[in-house]
Amino acid sequence: MKRVLALLAALSLASCDEAQDPLVIGGxxxxxxxxxxxxxxALAxxxxxxxxxxxDLGPTNVNLEALRNGDIDLYAEYNGTGLVMLGQPAMxxxxxxxxxxxxxxQPLGLVWGDRFGFANNYGLAMRDGRAEELGVDSISDLVGTAGDLTIGIEENxxxxxxxGFGPMTARYGMSFGNVSVVSAxxxxSLYDALLAGEADVIEVFTTDGQIADLGLTLLEDDLDFFPVYEAAPLVRSDALSRFPALQGALARLDGAIDASLMQxxxxxxxxxxxxxxxxxxAALADLGLIDAATEIEVSEPLAVVHSPFIGADEETGQALRAxxxxxxxxxxxxxxADDPLAALGSGNAPVALAAAVEFVxxxxxxxxxxxxxxAVGVVGQTYLHLIGSGTVRRLDGVSTLATGPEGSASHRAGQIxxxxxDGITLIPSDDPSSAEADAVLVLAPLGSDTVSGxxxxxxxxxMTGWEDGxxxxxxxxxxxxxxxAGTYAGQRQAIDTLSSQLLLAGPVVTDTDAVGPQGPGASLPTEVAALADQTVNALNATLGSAVGLDPAIRAAPALAPALPEPPRAVNPSTGVSVLTALVLALFAWLIWLYGRPERR
Incomplete structure (x- = not known):
């Protein structure tokens, strides 16, 4: 009887230990x-x-090995990766x-749960303006122009x-003019290259947060080349036995997450x-799968405001990256914003992308x-594009001139x-192409998609004769x-015009005794402060512009040229002078001792 009771007690303790073992989730x-x-x-x-x-256990092979060894009980895996890990071709x-x-x-004792509802596949992405300029919506649309484009890809x-890259280009029958490869x-950094205009197309994962965040165009894989990588729980079968409620808990995520939500x-x-x-x-609470979670605080985005027609070009990407x-x-x-520099005082826009004409x-x-x-950084140049309609061929023949909205860079250039x-009437408009005018004036970078349209x-x-007067x-x-010549379709010769430097701008703070990041008088009596010298230096380091700031524009103190140090005083102090005199006297005495005649 004692032996039976001891055995029952041991079994009871083992059962308790097993029930108390937690579910181990990897990743x-x-x-x-x-x-x-x-x-x-959270659902478990x-x-x-x-x-x-x-x-954050490690890469795929680490998680899969830990799952097979029983070190973890489940993690999220992709069906395409699951095939590749067992030597099978992806589908x-x-x-x-x-x-x-x-x-x-199944023979390995591992069970695939229901799919979450999204796939994280390979894909190709472009800046929205660049894709629109080239008329590209799908990967097949790249075939005709790929030879003139740069693609950025990761080494894997x-x-x-x-x-991968080779099979993709073979499937679509295209060859890129330049291929830039970065490490895993x-x-x-591929996104930085895209924003900076160093790459026209980049390889992405289709649920990358940057795609929606930067407003990129994800090209359609119209030949269904890329294999599917749909996410789902991968679970040990013994974990499903140990925790009967687990399967039902995971099933609540079946089809609950689409690609846009994952982004x-x-x-x-x-x-x-x-x-x-x-x-x-917070996402589970929004989906109604758990009780409302404590609302997480997401800081308001920091806005870089810019004029209309300056917002989808390479220069804009450089500014955003900086x-x-x-x-x-x-x-x-x-x-x-119609007047981006006026928006600097709002608190949500401490930086603006503006042309020099907007500074006055x-x-x-x-x-x-x-x-x-x-000005806190030089981004590039904007050019005055004067587009005539009908029989108008010279500025002298323009009596009505359509510009961007009042306060915008184009409107301010039109005012000048x-x-x-004399004799020109301005017609400010959100859509100058629809205005009844002899010509349209747009201030934008060279090759602007807006100007092309x-x-x-x-x-x-x-714009001839500007030097007169x-x-x-x-x-x-x-x-x-x-x-x-050739900047725009059908433009056979160079066109004389005017340019205005494109700059990042911050607020100037005056008439205050407050002490801010640049010293006294460098903080507004509001929530907006002048940009610190450290921030200005960081902006310029990222921009890497070799062009100096136009001297007609007010510069941030951090951009002021360093003055040469004044020459040091010959006699920096009385003590040093006295010491120097003593040393010289000592040397003179030693020389006299050496050269004096020997006495007998």
């Missing part, structure tokens, strides 16, 4: 995997299952891929034998620097008056032109320049 070493792990953990805990988290049919991995993993994608660790969640972690657990619980680098941990977005306003006598802003050339049916007019002296924000 790969990137944000999306961690978010999915936290979602599964809602079902009364104790959970231990081992998220483009998601249903077929799931059927295949379930059959392959370059070497993949079945679904520097994969996010948003990834962006919250990668761009807003929020904790994956908080992001996961501001992101200077404000780490903050979401940075672009916002159009004209008084009643058409004299320029400086506005309370300062009208002040120099306006030229269709019109022609670029030269005092225009160059009175309005130095506009400099003489040329639009090179």
């Amino acid at each position: 790969k070493d990137f944000s999306e995997s961690t978010i999915l792990s936290e979602m599964m953990a 805990e809602e079902a009364g299952i104790p959970v231990t988290r081992r998220t 483009t049919d998601g249903d077929a891929a799931m059927e295949r991995v379930r059959a392959l993993y 994608f370059e070497t993949r034998p079945l679904d 660790e520097d994969r996010t 948003e969640l990834n962006s919250r972690v990668d761009q807003d620097a929020l904790a994956p657990r908080e992001v996961a619980r 501001v992101r680098e200077a404000f780490p941990g903050r979401r940075v977005v672009l916002e159009a 306003t004209l008084d009643d006598s058409d004299r320029p008056e400086a506005r309370p802003v300062e 032109v009208a002040a120099v050339r 306006l030229i269709d049916g019109g022609r670029l007019l030269p 005092n225009a160059l002296i009175l309005y130095p924000q506009l400099r003489q320049a040329r639009i090179p």
Whole structure:
């Protein structure tokens, strides 16, 4: 009887230990995997299952080996990756891929759960303006122009034998003019290259948060080349036996997450620097899968405001990248504003992307008056595009001139032109192409998509004779320049015009005794402060512009040229002078001792 009782007690203790063993959830070493792990953990805990988290465990092979050894009980995996890990070719049919991995993993004691509802496939992305300029919506649309384009890819994608760069270009029958390859660790730099105009197309994962965050165009894989990588729980079968409520808890995520939601969640972690657990619980609460979680605080995005027609070009991407680098941990977005420099005092826009003509306003006598802003970085140049309609071929024949809305860079440039050339009436408009005018004036970078659309049916007019009179002296924000031949379709010769430097601008703070990042008087008596010297230096380091600031524009103190140090005083102090005299006297005495005649 004693032996029987001891055996029953041992069995009871073993049963208790087994019931108390927590569910161990693993995860790969990137944000999306961690978010999915936290979602599964939250639902398991809602079902009364104790959970231990081992998220950010490592790459695929580490998680899969840990799962097979029983070190973890489940993690989020992709069916395409599951096939590749067992030496099988990936598939483009998601249903077929799931059927295949379930059959392959069942003998290993591993069970694939229901799919979450999204696929994280390879893809190609472009800046929206560049895609629109080239008329590209799908990968096949690249075939005709690929030879003139640069593509940025990651080294793993370059070497993949079945679904990598080489097989992709062979399948679509295209060859890129230049291929830029980065390491896996520097994969996010592909987005920087795209924004800076160093790449026209980049390889992406289709749930990357940057796609929605930067407003990129994800090209359609119209030949279904890329295999499908649909996410789903991969669970040990014995864990399903140990925790009968687990299968039902995980099934609540069946089809609950689409690609756009996953992009948003990834962006919250990668761009807003929020904790994956908080992001996961907030998403589950929004989906109605758990009780309302504590609302997480997402900081307001930091807006870089810009004039209309300056917002989808290479220069805009450079500015956005520089501001992101200077404000780490903050979401940075672009916002159009009729008068971006007026928006600097709003608190949500500490930086503006503006042309030099926006730094002044004209008084009643058409004299320029400086506005309370300062340049904090040189981005590039904007050019005055004068587009004539009908029979108008010269500026002299223009009596009505359509511009952008009042306060915009184009409208301010139009005001200067009208002040120099009498008889011109300005027609400000949000859509100058629809205005009844002899010509349209747009201030934008060379090759602007907006200008390309306006030229269709019109022609670029030269801005000649600007050097006559005092225009160059009175309005130095506009400099003489040329639009090179071939910049726009059908443009056979260079066009004389005017240019205005494109700058990042910050507020100038005056009339205050407050002490700010640049010393006394450098803080507004509001929530907006002048940009610190450290921030200005970070912006310029990222911009890397070799062009100096136009001297007609007020510069931030950090951009002021360093003055040479004054020569040091010959006699820096009385003590040093006395010591020098003593040393010289000592040397003189030693010389005298050496040279004196010997006495007998």
